[in-house]
Amino acid sequence: MGTFNKVVGVDGVRRDTVDKLTGKERFSGDYKIPGALALAIARSSEAHALIKNIDLTKAKALPGVVRVFTAEDVPGENSYGIIPITKDQPMLAAGKVRFKGEAVALVAAESLEVAREAAALIEVEYEPLKASFTPEEALADGAEAIHDKGNLCFEHDSLMGDPDKAFAEAAVIVEDTYTTSAIEHSYMEPESGFAVMEDGVVVVTVSTQNPHYDHADLCRLLGLEEDKVRVKQATTGGGFGGKLDLSVHSYVALATLLTGRPSRLAYTREESFAASAKRHSFTIKYRTAADAEGNLLAVDAELVADTGAYASYGVAVAMRAAVHAAGPYMVPNSRVYSRAVYTNHVFSGAMRGFGVPQVALAHESQMEKIAAKLGMDPIELRLKNALKPGDKTITGQVLGDSVGIRECLEKIKAVRDEWGAAKGDDDGVRGIGVGAMLYGIGNTGVSNPSTAQIRVNKEGGVTLYTGCADIGQGSDHVLLGICAETLGLAREDIALVRADTMLTTNAGATSASRQTYISGNAVKAAAEMFIAKAVEAAAKVSGSAASELCFTGTAVKGPDGELSLLEIAESLRAEGRELEGEGYFDPETVPLDHHTGQGKPYSTYGFAAQLTLVHVDKATAEVRVEKLFAVHDIGKAIYPQGVIGQISGGSAMGVGLALMEEFDHTSDKNFDTYLIPTVLDVPDVEASFIEHAEPTGPYGAKGVGEPALIPTAPAIVNAIADAVGVRITSLPANLERVHSALQLMGGK
Amino acid sequence: MADREYLRPSTLVEAVELMAAAPGRRIVAGGTDLMVYIREGKERPSALVDVTGIPELNGVRKLDDGALAVGAAMTHSMIGSDPVIQAVAPLLSDASSSVGAVQIRNLATIGGNVVNGAVAADTLSALAAFDAAFITYGAEGEKRYTIDEFFLSPGKTAVGAGEILTKIILPPQPKAAHAFIKVARRRAAAISRLAVSVMANPSEGYARIAVGAVLPKPGRITMAEEALMNGFDLSAAKAAGDAAKAHVLSISGERPSMVYKLPVVSSAVEKAIIKALSLKGVK
Numbered sequence A: 001m002g003t004f005n006k007v008v009g010v011d012g013v014r015r016d017t018v019d020k021l022t023g024k025e026r027f028s029g030d031y032k033i034p035g036a037l038a039l040a041i042a043r044s045s046e047a048h049a050l051i052k053n054i055d056l057t058k059a060k061a062l063p064g065v066v067r068v069f070t071a072e073d074v075p076g077e078n079s080y081g082i083i084p085i086t087k088d089q090p091m092l093a094a095g096k097v098r099f100k101g102e103a104v105a106l107v108a109a110e111s112l113e114v115a116r117e118a119a120a121l122i123e124v125e126y127e128p129l130k131a132s133f134t135p136e137e138a139l140a141d142g143a144e145a146i147h148d149k150g151n152l153c154f155e156h157d158s159l160m161g162d163p164d165k166a167f168a169e170a171a172v173i174v175e176d177t178y179t180t181s182a183i184e185h186s187y188m189e190p191e192s193g194f195a196v197m198e199d200g201v202v203v204v205t206v207s208t209q210n211p212h213y214d215h216a217d218l219c220r221l222l223g224l225e226e227d228k229v230r231v232k233q234a235t236t237g238g239g240f241g242g243k244l245d246l247s248v249h250s251y252v253a254l255a256t257l258l259t260g261r262p263s264r265l266a267y268t269r270e271e272s273f274a275a276s277a278k279r280h281s282f283t284i285k286y287r288t289a290a291d292a293e294g295n296l297l298a299v300d301a302e303l304v305a306d307t308g309a310y311a312s313y314g315v316a317v318a319m320r321a322a323v324h325a326a327g328p329y330m331v332p333n334s335r336v337y338s339r340a341v342y343t344n345h346v347f348s349g350a351m352r353g354f355g356v357p358q359v360a361l362a363h364e365s366q367m368e369k370i371a372a373k374l375g376m377d378p379i380e381l382r383l384k385n386a387l388k389p390g391d392k393t394i395t396g397q398v399l400g401d402s403v404g405i406r407e408c409l410e411k412i413k414a415v416r417d418e419w420g421a422a423k424g425d426d427d428g429v430r431g432i433g434v435g436a437m438l439y440g441i442g443n444t445g446v447s448n449p450s451t452a453q454i455r456v457n458k459e460g461g462v463t464l465y466t467g468c469a470d471i472g473q474g475s476d477h478v479l480l481g482i483c484a485e486t487l488g489l490a491r492e493d494i495a496l497v498r499a500d501t502m503l504t505t506n507a508g509a510t511s512a513s514r515q516t517y518i519s520g521n522a523v524k525a526a527a528e529m530f531i532a533k534a535v536e537a538a539a540k541v542s543g544s545a546a547s548e549l550c551f552t553g554t555a556v557k558g559p560d561g562e563l564s565l566l567e568i569a570e571s572l573r574a575e576g577r578e579l580e581g582e583g584y585f586d587p588e589t590v591p592l593d594h595h596t597g598q599g600k601p602y603s604t605y606g607f608a609a610q611l612t613l614v615h616v617d618k619a620t621a622e623v624r625v626e627k628l629f630a631v632h633d634i635g636k637a638i639y640p641q642g643v644i645g646q647i648s649g650g651s652a653m654g655v656g657l658a659l660m661e662e663f664d665h666t667s668d669k670n671f672d673t674y675l676i677p678t679v680l681d682v683p684d685v686e687a688s689f690i691e692h693a694e695p696t697g698p699y700g701a702k703g704v705g706e707p708a709l710i711p712t713a714p715a716i717v718n719a720i721a722d723a724v725g726v727r728i729t730s731l732p733a734n735l736e737r738v739h740s741a742l743q744l745m746g747g748k
Numbered sequence B: 001m002a003d004r005e006y007l008r009p010s011t012l013v014e015a016v017e018l019m020a021a022a023p024g025r026r027i028v029a030g031g032t033d034l035m036v037y038i039r040e041g042k043e044r045p046s047a048l049v050d051v052t053g054i055p056e057l058n059g060v061r062k063l064d065d066g067a068l069a070v071g072a073a074m075t076h077s078m079i080g081s082d083p084v085i086q087a088v089a090p091l092l093s094d095a096s097s098s099v100g101a102v103q104i105r106n107l108a109t110i111g112g113n114v115v116n117g118a119v120a121a122d123t124l125s126a127l128a129a130f131d132a133a134f135i136t137y138g139a140e141g142e143k144r145y146t147i148d149e150f151f152l153s154p155g156k157t158a159v160g161a162g163e164i165l166t167k168i169i170l171p172p173q174p175k176a177a178h179a180f181i182k183v184a185r186r187r188a189a190a191i192s193r194l195a196v197s198v199m200a201n202p203s204e205g206y207a208r209i210a211v212g213a214v215l216p217k218p219g220r221i222t223m224a225e226e227a228l229m230n231g232f233d234l235s236a237a238k239a240a241g242d243a244a245k246a247h248v249l250s251i252s253g254e255r256p257s258m259v260y261k262l263p264v265v266s267s268a269v270e271k272a273i274i275k276a277l278s279l280k281g282v283k
């Protein structure tokens, strides 16, 4: 079989680069849609209130307004959400609003100006309810229930061994409380899409990370059969988890279904800020026990996440945070209690790392505190406790072969030695910090398969069909690379049909760092089946034994000459069969036990460690990250430049998480006040990777999208602590917090 | 955004006439403040009168008395790279170079920065250190304002509607070392939490100190300058920082944002003096 190994692991210009740089690539907002209705949404001015009345009179009377919709117009079930047990979000508020900015009514008009003017004319009469803006307020006695089931959205328990006994016997115990901020994804392209009716089907073209989920919930909201809705992913300008929820989709679909006319909607940046998911802010109470030699004995952690007004991915975030609470270390005894709590903030959802960047701040700060107490080198302490193949995680999972954390830490240590001691200068002090992590690839403890097909096309070449949404991270290039490698072709030889619910089957969400591993496996399986089928059919036609035949990518060669793929396809068609390879892959998982949290949440994990050098200005408390070295165990780099790109971009996001990003729900309307790092705030990231091949991965690959970000903030915070001698436990480590740390500074 | 007329006069007289011809017209230069206000709905001008093409507003000129006249329509990029300004008023070059990011500096003008009058505008502390004067042209002809007359309160200047700022005058100063420090939450496109401008020449007993973003209007802090008169050394630098802090406290009081800003006024002024004079042995 054709394994030439000339595509996987090889760099080159990514297939979408030139079109994106030259502006040829079209995003959903770039399409001309003749006759499209413009849409605008009237949003709630209240954080928590009953809707007493909605007066549409003035809006409807405005010339150019075609129709105004409220919850009563939603034909199906007016509730959606990615997680089946928490479909609690209406597309248009029904009787009650739960956050400021929630959609209350939708206007369709002949122009955008008219639609917006009409939306402003909608008069809503509210009866305000007591609002809760922190999990503490929401869980307090007498808090107003945000949902019928109360304000506890989800809780998760995890228990292993006997933590109480371990704490009683420990030589060292360290504890602290850590908090992290809400964060806006800040993708370059705000939410955008359009809908048209085609032969009785509502066709929605939209910026999304998850077309097949979108399709299912659109059918539910609209009360339509599966074949009456089609979702096509438009070229997507970033997502980071924020485009896993429905946004404009349901509004364009509803307007087009009920008027029969095309419609379009793009959020303004202000709308995107007000109405799209945020990263969960966390409060983490954390205790760690170790023996006198620095062996970790136990962790006891309590995690509380503000999930905002609707669940979105809250369940997944609370659960994943719990599973990862101990970090990449062997900890024999553990207790973790994790909760997602409803508040009257805009909903929190998925964001790069799903709660793991938050817990990483805690476990990596704790490691430093233990090292300090025992007088140990912080990297040595980590090495001593780092997971190895065959070790058990805190969910009782026995790890397989691909566990590269030790090697990552060894590399970090060597680089630290190269850097030498951090020396201050006239302006301030310097420090070096480490962050390490593990990250489970794929969804937590549930089946999350991907599928793919490869077929011969009319030209006699092959076409890859995948439901996987490329949101800019480069999955198209990776999946084509795997396909090409397996078929013995070049990427350019393969046509791609991607993320269209009518033409492709479900690949699951582009999230959880899962597409290279899971969809990559599905594509590889499809390619292998394609080859087997072609060879089997060619054997039949030529009368040769299959073992004498060789698949060349474009034909099957035998002792008596070769048969083209078209010829093989024809021979199969005569039998009523097709020359098609179908691939399926579902990572092996065991659901987590409801009481103990034990199980096998993921079939494999990525690992990483990062090292930073920071400078803290003694006069002004400004922090400059001067160096950042990152090393990630990714299994195998299918497209090495893509891996380096992910690590560099993820680290930049990590700098934001560490130093400046903090979404203020009352005042942050756009990038005027919500600051994310610029290129001047991020050092040249020295990104590198190691390849501990994952036996179940396609060519050994795992994932890197989220791991890229996770160690960065802990490494920076640890470097600040090294420089200043005072630990910051609340993110972001902004001017004010660093300044108070400097004032407490004992001097160094 | 609604359609509106965009007018581009080529002389001062024409500009003043255009401004007077209809109500609600606004002067625009780079538009980097005004367009933001328009988008936010805080400003709804009937027409925009672009003054950047008027010769009097462009270029730098050395006047007979040694003062420098800086055209109000000069962009921050120009000011940052102009050889004359770099030689005579490097403090202002540095201040302009700290504004926003390259894209902003290529459009934004010093005139807009000054007339917009934001407390955190980055050129104001430098202009205060120079005791700059401001020349305008309007229906009543040319006017000259001192810096104290020009800035009234946060966001408010003495420039009336239809009055055009043409030049900023930097009176001659002794040859001096300088330092400009901007403190912000990130390294580009961020509003100053604090800015410090220092010019000093020990042999002439000359010192100018001003701070930005913490006072309602720009001005020199003479108490801090006097602290340097006892000697240009580390302890004097510290004393000057403390004096600046006392001055800011006496005017701006103890607001929540001051918990960070007040101590940093003192340490940043100290740092700027040390930096300007390359004093050694810090820590």
Ligand SMILES: Cc1cc2nc3c(=O)[nH]c(=O)nc-3n(C[C@H](O)[C@H](O)[C@H](O)COP(=O)(O)OP(=O)(O)OC[C@H]3O[C@@H](n4cnc5c(N)ncnc54)[C@H](O)[C@@H]3O)c2cc1C
Pocket (backbone or CB within 6 Å): B026, B027, B028, B029, B030, B031, B032, B033, B034, B035, B036, B051, B057, B072, B073, B098, B099, B100, B101, B104, B107, B108, B109, B110, B111, B112, B113, B114, B115, B116, B120, B121, B122, B123, B159, B163, B164, B165, B166, B189, B190, B191, B192
């Ligand atoms: C992303 C971003 C970042 C920024 N960062 C900074 C920063 O770091 N530091 C900083 O100080 N500022 C910053 N600003 C604000 C702004 O760029 C500056 O204040 C700039 O100097 C304004 O100049 P302009 O030419 O764009 O003014 P405009 O917006 O054109 O005008 C501003 C005001 O001045 C009036 N005006 C302009 N010229 C004249 C004139 N000659 N005579 C009379 N009236 C006049 C206008 O009518 C208007 O009221 C930033 C702005 C943005 C959008």
